[in-house]
Amino acid sequence: MKLNKDFLWGGAVAANQCEGAYLEDGKGLSPMDILPTVQLGRKEAMYHPELALEKDYGYYPSHGAIDFYHRYKEDLELMEQLGIKAFRTSISWARIFPDGEGEPNEAGLQFYDSLFDECKKRHMEPVVTICHFDTPLALTKKYGGWGNRALINLYLDYCRVLFKRYGKKVKYWITFNEINMITHIPFFGGGMVIKEDENVSQIVYQAAHHQLVASALAVKMAHECGEGLLAGCMLAAGSFYPYSCNPEDVWEAVEKNQDSYLFIDVQARGKYPSYAQRIWKEKRVILNMKDGDEEILRCNPVDYIAFSYYSSRLAGVSPDINGKVADGNAIYTLRNPHLDITPWGRQIDPMGLRITMNDLYDRYQKPLFIVENGLGAADKVEADGSINDDYRIEYTRNHIKAMKAAMEDGVICLGYLAWSCIDLVSAGTGEMDKRYGFIYVDRDNDGNGTLERMKKKSFYWYQRVIESNGEEMD
Ligand code: BG6
Numbered sequence: 185m186k187l188n189k190d191f192l193w194g195g196a197v198a199a200n201q202c203e204g205a206y207l208e209d210g211k212g213l214s215p216m217d218i219l220p221t222v223q224l225g226r227k228e229a230m231y232h233p234e235l236a237l238e239k240d241y242g243y244y245p246s247h248g249a250i251d252f253y254h255r256y257k258e259d260l261e262l263m264e265q266l267g268i269k270a271f272r273t274s275i276s277w278a279r280i281f282p283d284g285e286g287e288p289n290e291a292g293l294q295f296y297d298s299l300f301d302e303c304k305k306r307h308m309e310p311v312v313t314i315c316h317f318d319t320p321l322a323l324t325k326k327y328g329g330w331g332n333r334a335l336i337n338l339y340l341d342y343c344r345v346l347f348k349r350y351g352k353k354v355k356y357w358i359t360f361n362e363i364n365m366i367t368h369i370p371f372f373g374g375g376m377v378i379k380e381d382e383n384v385s386q387i388v389y390q391a392a393h394h395q396l397v398a399s400a401l402a403v404k405m406a407h408e409c410g411e412g413l414l415a416g417c418m419l420a421a422g423s424f425y426p427y428s429c430n431p432e433d434v435w436e437a438v439e440k441n442q443d444s445y446l447f448i449d450v451q452a453r454g455k456y457p458s459y460a461q462r463i464w465k466e467k468r469v470i471l472n473m474k475d476g477d478e479e480i481l482r483c484n485p486v487d488y489i490a491f492s493y494y495s496s497r498l499a500g501v502s503p504d505i506n507g508k509v510a511d512g513n514a515i516y517t518l519r520n521p522h523l524d525i526t527p528w529g530r531q532i533d534p535m536g537l538r539i540t541m542n543d544l545y546d547r548y549q550k551p552l553f554i555v556e557n558g559l560g561a562a563d564k565v566e567a568d569g570s571i572n573d574d575y576r577i578e579y580t581r582n583h584i585k586a587m588k589a590a591m592e593d594g595v596i597c598l599g600y601l602a603w604s605c606i607d608l609v610s611a612g613t614g615e616m617d618k619r620y621g622f623i624y625v626d627r628d629n630d631g632n633g634t635l636e637r638m639k640k641k642s643f644y645w646y647q648r649v650i651e652s653n654g655e656e657m658d
Contacts, residue, residue, distance in 0.1 A: 185592045186653070192309060192598055193650040194270030195263060195605025195622070196556050198316040198361065200246050202608040203276065205253035209291035212282030213321040215371055216246040221614035221629055233324075233371040234379075243631060245609040245616065250625045251635055252608075256299055258637065262623055263605055264306040266643060267650040271308045272555050272601050273299070274316035274361065277342055284323035285338050288345050300353040310354045311555065311601065313418065314343060314402065316361035317611065319375030329375030330366070330391035333474075336398045343402045351411040358490050358555065359399035362420035363451070364444040366392050368514045372611070385467035396450045397477050400484035407484075414487040416553060417451035419444060420515065421491035423540045427500025427518055440499040445547065452489060452548040454482040488598060489548055492556030493583075496520070496536030513612050528560050528618055534582035541590035541597065551596045556603035557583050560610065560618040563640065571624050571640040580646065581657045588654065602646065606637070622646050 200216040207213075219229045220241035229236035252259060263271060277284070279292035303310045319329055327334050347357075366373030367388050374391040378384050399417065406413040421444070426437040442459050449457040455478065464471060497517035498510075510519040511529030523531040537557070544552055559579040563571050580602060591597055607621035615629045622643040627633035648656050 185588060186655075187588070187591070189653065191653065192270040192311075192553075192601070193654075194268040194272065194308070194311070194599060194601040195266070195603075196272035196311070196601040197252070197604045197606065197608055198313065198318075198611070199274045199276040199279070200249075200316065200318050201611060202250050202252040202273075202604075202606070204247060204249035204251045206244075206247040208253065209279070209295065210282055210289045211276065211292060212278035212284070214246070214276060214278045214318050215321060215324070215375055216317065216609075216611075217244060218321065219244065219246070219614060221245055222612075223615075223629065226614045230369055230371060233377045237325075237377070245614045245629075245631065248627075248631060249609050250607065250627060253295065255635070255637075257302055259606055259623070260302050260306050260308070262637060262639070263308065265647070266605065266622060267647050268308055268605060269650070270311050270356075270599055270601060271303050271605075272311035272313065274313035274318060275346060277315060277318050278320040278322070280345060281320060281338075281342055282322070284320035284326070285341070293345070293349055296350065297353075300350055304353060309356065311356040311358065311553075312346075312350070312354045313358040313361050314346065315339070315359070317365075317372040321375070324375040324377060328377070329370075330394050331374065331376050331387045333394055336394050336401070339398045340401055340405065343405055347406055347409045347411075347413065351409050351413060355412065355414055356553075357402075357406055357413060357415045358418045359402045359415060359451075359486075360395055361418050362492060363392070363395060363399070363417060363447045365420050365514065366395065367443065383468060386469050389464065389467070389469045390472060392447065393471055393473065393477070396447065397480055399451060399486075400480045403484040403486055404480075416488040416490040417448055417486045418490040418492070418555065419448050419544075421493050421540050421544065422495050422497050422515075423536060423543050424497045424499045424517075425520070427498055427505060428502055430500070430502050433500030433502055436501050437499040440497065441543075448489060448544075448548065450481055451486045452550055454485045456481075486550070488551045488553050489544055490553040490555040491540075491544065492603065493537050493540055493554060494557065495531045496523075496533040496539065526559060526561060528613070530560070532559075532579065534586040537583050537586040538590045538593070541587065541595045542593055545590075545595040551598050553598040553601075554587060555601045557600070558603040558620040560620050562617050563619050563624060565624065565638070569638065571638060573640045573642045576622075576640070576642045577645045580642065584649065584654060584657060
């Protein structure tokens, strides 16, 4: 099938993984700024942020990252050569509100002004995530993060500033990155530090409710600002398959899918699904919903469903499962024997993208938008400077084919944004070596390197894909 000529081919990054300049021009601290690499204890710090707040781990990859803050013009020039039509990034909330509240920081605002101007100049549509694992650390310290309802208004103050300032430059907005991640990594998703003796579920589902209300009100604000803005939600997607045809396994997969769909059901359909009651009961959650919340959710559904897809997932309870676990990057999944895995343990399943897209589209009947998909792998720079990442080409090709198959099935999809167009710091491990880009960045896990940018073999391949609007993929 032929894709529409305005299909949004592109690439995606996130502020905290690429910008660096972590305290420059008045920026405040973000959660990532206190997380080291996996070698230095990132997992401990992610899941026990109370330690990260106290401890000195020595090296923090987000502090310098790939220095996009100073090199964005050069980087966007490369992306223009790549041919991308859409560039997804996030705004660092702590660059705009260093303390999370008060007066906005003009220097931070100016940075994004010129970044979006540069995108326009290079004929790229910016796609902007308002909060990508990036609730200012000041709000963790003062309010305890999203568990506190006060965050709704602070987020809306931030949105008001963004829509007013950038409403003419940015059409596509995403309210929260991977909103379902809040139940898996509350510090990333909600800036929350939860004590061992607390009811984690009570806190995260209450925090999620605050985000859902905030997201709905942000959608309303985007619509009311008169610039024709489109606001989407964003899911860490990847359908769960049942481990076997044992009905117990099938039910387990249904439940796991519902754990994620719960969020998008609210954002797309405007109300909590009936199974939410079961989840809350099982987890001893008593949701504190204020008068008017239900109406806010009902009246302000999102315009499109953005999602990341890296892999399908597998669930079951059959007795022979013992130990068959794969690395789901924070979302627990069983090892699927039919799939290969990446060097970082993620299962590779292009067909799963077709399945996931069909699931999401059937469920919501709203346009989908693939805003992250890619392969994290170590790349080797050869003596002649070439980087022959055929594995990345193969991964991306197979996923684009699966996307096209889903579109032939009838799914409407606005675009495909590869994660990431340029190498950056991994969110899960803090490593540079886990590279996703079509553009190589000379920086290692310890922060050494010249930061020079180099085109990988996949750069030229993706360039052809975009040029031919997805027709030439060999
Ligand atoms: C998504 C996130 O979960 O996956 C990104 O939105 C992240 O921020 C990406 O970088 C890949 O995961 P990782 O852990 O390999 O960087």
